[in-house]
Amino acid sequence: MMELGMVGLGRMGANMAQRLARQGHSVIGQDPDPQARRRIEDEGLRSVADLPALVQALAAPRVLWLMVPAGAAVDETLDALLPLLGPGDTIIDGGNSNYRDTTRRARRLEDAGLHFVDCGTSGGVWGLAEGYSMMVGGEAETVERLRPIFEALAPAPDQGWGHVGPVGAGHFTKMVHNGIEYGLMQAYAEGFAILHHKKDFALDLPQVAESWRTGSVVRSWLLDLTARALADDPSMAGLQPWVDDSGEGRWTVAEAIDLDVPAPVITQALIARLQSRDGEAFADRLLAAMRHQFGGHPVKTA
Amino acid sequence: MMELGMVGLGRMGANMAQRLARQGHSVIGQDPDPQARRRIEDEGLRSVADLPALVQALAAPRVLWLMVPAGAAVDETLDALLPLLGPGDTIIDGGNSNYRDTTRRARRLEDAGLHFVDCGTSGGVWGLAEGYSMMVGGEAETVERLRPIFEALAPAPDQGWGHVGPVGAGHFTKMVHNGIEYGLMQAYAEGFAILHHKKDFALDLPQVAESWRTGSVVRSWLLDLTARALADDPSMAGLQPWVDDSGEGRWTVAEAIDLDVPAPVITQALIARLQSRDGEAFADRLLAAMRHQFGGHPVKTA
Amino acid sequence: MMELGMVGLGRMGANMAQRLARQGHSVIGQDPDPQARRRIEDEGLRSVADLPALVQALAAPRVLWLMVPAGAAVDETLDALLPLLGPGDTIIDGGNSNYRDTTRRARRLEDAGLHFVDCGTSGGVWGLAEGYSMMVGGEAETVERLRPIFEALAPAPDQGWGHVGPVGAGHFTKMVHNGIEYGLMQAYAEGFAILHHKKDFALDLPQVAESWRTGSVVRSWLLDLTARALADDPSMAGLQPWVDDSGEGRWTVAEAIDLDVPAPVITQALIARLQSRDGEAFADRLLAAMRHQFGGHPVKTA
């Protein structure tokens, strides 16, 4: 059993702390928000408010798992942690950091004698119950030392996680994972939209989704979720057609182009999301204007 | 000089009749609508109300140019004309017929001893002044006989028209022409949308369009029209983002797939138009629902 | 238990006949090919060579499951069967027929007093062991009468199949199912291609695929197969980049356009397959020529 400090007790961090604790690991959570701390304390876990308290509470060599928002928050956390830690301590970044940031941070931590491991983590709100999929980057020796942690967080000790390459490789792989996710989601969404618009068949969409969940070539966990969503609201009338993107899809597209890899489907899945939020639709207005110019085609005035 | 009956005096038919008459050809127009007839009579052309009158007014061997809406109207016109015409008469379909219909009709007319020529016609409302671009399909001898007509309608006798292949080839070529048009329009629309959204540069879009109209690699007639549209309304606030499609774009996409030719840009240009009219956006709603299911991501309720 | 005639003993038909027989149903197979018959006879099933023998061997009211190649073969089989069958008999088309053909055939069979049910069937070579996913179209009463058959073929009696709408709806749904499949496959393929080309990380692709198979958002049956393929040949050096398409993808794209539904990802997935087989690449050659024309850019001569 290992001892681990969980930095950041948002939904993901709190759930992961709990899953580790349930499997017998000793986890101390840290978050400045008292409500966030209370949630895991209600589950019997110990928590502290700040990083110095966390570091003090852990025995060296320490293991800290960062579960803070990607971007500036990671750098700020590292800024705060570095003076507190010493050689041999290990930091795992389990968030959705850009792999280029990870590579840069790895050099900094290495210079300070620390070990740095990046862990792309998938599973969302279901991970506490079902286990997380983890793509781990870092030195083989360090990853091996952390094996009990990954085995506890994974769906099963030997499933759903892997050491995929050097530091940075974990976040790179997670980025691509999310790019694929965009493509898969869009494929299902388009398919159900076609079924929905075939009005003369009055297709039973929840039934279709259920039929596909077992036996079919398109069965998947995302389809399971889609079936739940369709069962709740077959016409989707309760939701606005507004689809956010959290960054990793666009990173994947940028990376594909950077590597000269054609990725039309992942790219179009991202573009579909941009489109869903493009309330102004300047291009479409200009197209209407052009058609009017050359063909006298009717337009709809605003 | 030749004698020709123009069947259909809509905007296109009336303009073409006028252009032919201005160049010295003898044109009789036909349209059941008195207003349509009056427009060309005001220009000094003769017109009749029905097809029997038109056929009677023309000396054999007759030349009839059909400028009626693609689809059923062409077949109905041919049904009405066939009993009235005799061997050696020629029918030119100058509309946007599907080339498969044209091939089918050609067999029927050939059996009746008639000549059939298909002419894909581009130029829109500008054709009267600037001349039309024409892609002509049919037997070489027949096309050669009609040469004075094409030379009069074209921007210049030896420019803007050509005999491109057997009957059907004219409409096929026009279909692809329109598919290209979709791609060109979408490329400009996207580019100007990017410029429009770069708010910190406050770019002068009419000025940009003007700068490109001469000397640049992207200069074109569509750009000239785009410049006019942007000069009228740089923010496009006066128009709704609703873009129709008139059939030839989707035929081009279907044909590309049928021929196993990858045509991603023409296809995406068509899809962008479908998107502009997809008020329900079922796919986007379902995507939002999926994201909520797996990640607890926030959604906008309707 | 029910009695059923299986028309066509190819891989799919033979496997389905066996699965039905294993669950206690009485199945007689029919195929002109002695080898195809011998395969199911080795499994203890009875078979006949021609349709008259099959019809004679079944007690009225008969149930016949067609598992013949989509297209002309279905019509030919119906031509042969119709004179042999009588009112009350039922034909199920379990193949990948175009739903428009199915609707047309339904009218013909209905006129003859027969019942017609269409069943889109997914599962491929794995169906015998794991069960098939089936999307069933037809009259509620008829489908209900056939319930034991669907329950036996499905992964579990109440899973993996459903009555989704009227006749035609089963094949329509299967068509869209395959369209989605194209999108899913392409999304995975692009993702792994990006990982493959990130040479400096030397990613362990089989390990990545394994990590994703449990716990991750992208877990699916297609990913399970992808993991097997990558484990066999991580560099894919043994295969040519040549991807066939079996028709339903292009039907889905055509249908989406016909229904005005934007489906960029399914469409691009189809286009990617066309591209994989476009050895001539005329468009790319022409692009190279254009670049040379306007910019003097270097080209590679053939």
Add this chain to the structure above:
Amino acid sequence: MMELGMVGLGRMGANMAQRLARQGHSVIGQDPDPQARRRIEDEGLRSVADLPALVQALAAPRVLWLMVPAGAAVDETLDALLPLLGPGDTIIDGGNSNYRDTTRRARRLEDAGLHFVDCGTSGGVWGLAEGYSMMVGGEAETVERLRPIFEALAPAPDQGWGHVGPVGAGHFTKMVHNGIEYGLMQAYAEGFAILHHKKDFALDLPQVAESWRTGSVVRSWLLDLTARALADDPSMAGLQPWVDDSGEGRWTVAEAIDLDVPAPVITQALIARLQSRDGEAFADRLLAAMRHQFGGHPVKTA
């Protein structure tokens, strides 16, 4: 008439120097390569080998036009020029610099009391004869002072160039210009590929291109060049299907995503170029492997 130093005498720089000189401006060219210098000297222009000589040869306040490859070469040239120049001197970057670099460089030059103007330049090898299209960014006063230069380089004094916004805006606009160019080129290439593959019509492609050049909606300068290329080699057999990209297309795609602007056509045009160079086609191989896994579909082994 103005005096101007042209830094970089490659094809573009040499041609622009000549066009300026022909219109009466006093141009001194600079290039370390004696052959490059000789070319403009043969045209009666003066040239020098290095930057100190160039700066010394110009009277203050100096105007220098940089026509060096985008990227490091621009920074190196600025590093070398800065110590040589004084307040009031002006540098114009006429190359294809990334607008973000331009914004950064502008701050540096401004700190040194210099004026900095960015000019996106289009026209390629044809500019010497036809004039260049120029999108100019910078302070209004500075751009106004340089007006005679732009008027001389443009197709006509009041055509083909414009002051589109602050420094950076010129290169931003040129970047988008090139993105549009990608889309236009791909649209034509796809269209002609469809025509080429309609073998039963044996279409005369050079004739088609000629017919479209006047009167049609798709007429453009790129079409003029396409017609030349097709006239030279209608089957494109002489060229390999290998299409390079020079950076601005991918910058446009990245910028569109950054601004949340859906740009499917420009993006697919870029992806088509990546595809043309993707000899390995890993994704296609993996797709073939997946199809084999689930359906036993035949594959082509390498």
